[in-house]
Amino acid sequence: MIKVVIIGSGNVAFHLIGKMQESAAIHLLQVLVRDEKSLAGILPENKIITQYHLLEEADIYIISVTDNAIPEVSNGLPFSNRLVVHTSGTTAIDAIASKNRRGVFYPLQTFSKNKAVNFTTIPFCLEAENEMDYVLMETVLKSISEKVYRINSFQRKSLHVAAVFVCNFVNHLYHIGSELCKENDVPFEILYPLIEETAKKIHDLSPLEAQTGPAKREDTKTVNSHLDFLKNDEYKNLYQILTQSIQNVKKL
């Protein structure tokens, strides 16, 4: 079994801890956290540590903390020449202190603590400084996911930016949709099938081909009636900018 230590207790660490405890290929040795209460009930007490000097020898140390804290945490590790990886989409591999062998595995998914996710369908983006470490990381990841991609630091950054557009910003548009429903006493659930179809449609058509609606049709009458309808200036502004952006694509 491959011995793994996780450092951190954020959303990604939390889900990794759960999944790695189930995996037959992985022995989750310890989890290092600032506050041991953050993992109470999730992990046996003897596996939870709060001090660097208590870290045992493992095959992989997974740093899953705020992006900004990766250099400091990796510098604080009291050993060298071991495999240390981070899980950040937007941080380059060299944010990890160079005294250890370095790698990255970035799970491209949105994690909330109170929502289970199916790990087997999560794509993991892998990078390592040397091929032996890549193979070891791949073995660990393949025991929890079917989708493992070799992605370098620059590509990973582009993916992370793209993920902000297709996840964080998309979710914000869902929020606006739900607010509009609430204001007008309409159940938001009426929109669920539309939301799901929009997300699935792009498997068969490119988003460019899949585009519909008043902006795409250049249906100015509908666009104007929607702008009239929107009383919230922020929503009105977003409506205008996104409509214009859709129409700019058409003109290319």
Next chain:
Amino acid sequence: MIKVVIIGSGNVAFHLIGKMQESAAIHLLQVLVRDEKSLAGILPENKIITQYHLLEEADIYIISVTDNAIPEVSNGLPFSNRLVVHTSGTTAIDAIASKNRRGVFYPLQTFSKNKAVNFTTIPFCLEAENEMDYVLMETVLKSISEKVYRINSFQRKSLHVAAVFVCNFVNHLYHIGSELCKENDVPFEILYPLIEETAKKIHDLSPLEAQTGPAKREDTKTVNSHLDFLKNDEYKNLYQILTQSIQNVKKL
């Protein structure tokens, strides 16, 4: 069987024609189109007409044309006191000429001609001027969908505006995500699980609770590194505006 006539051959009409031909409760009598070639192979030739005076007597006439054309088309119908409905999300019921009994059924879904949709899960928003007609429309719709909601013209408009946000604008963000992947030689399919999870998550959490990412975390370093990464001014501008909009929600 309820006798139905469809007027129009756009995306919605096209899918209704397919589904209504399969329904045991519905007899699709005729489809009136401008250009009979638009339905070649979809419908027997004797059911396709191009002239108003050839319209036969039916229980419901469904006008499924561009929003702007609804008044003109409904005025052109050579009869009165029959049930005439439109399928527009953004047009009030009274856009239909008042010589006939009026109704609306708006299928809240995104339709592309070359992409099949599962009608049974599409929510239909129904409105009628009188209760008898509402019941008739409900019977027709329940033969092709499990989800039928009573929604008045004002509520329907709010739903249509919300649908533009959660479908058209969301799809545009998918387009931007796919362009960023293409530019950096990364397969867009890596993002599919994230896109689907984002769409499904809001069944269990409100979009407000489901929000994640650098904007929500107020992680300025990541936001700035993403803005640096984006070379396209339009994408940069959208990134800034949507980040700000997410942060405005937090402050409420």
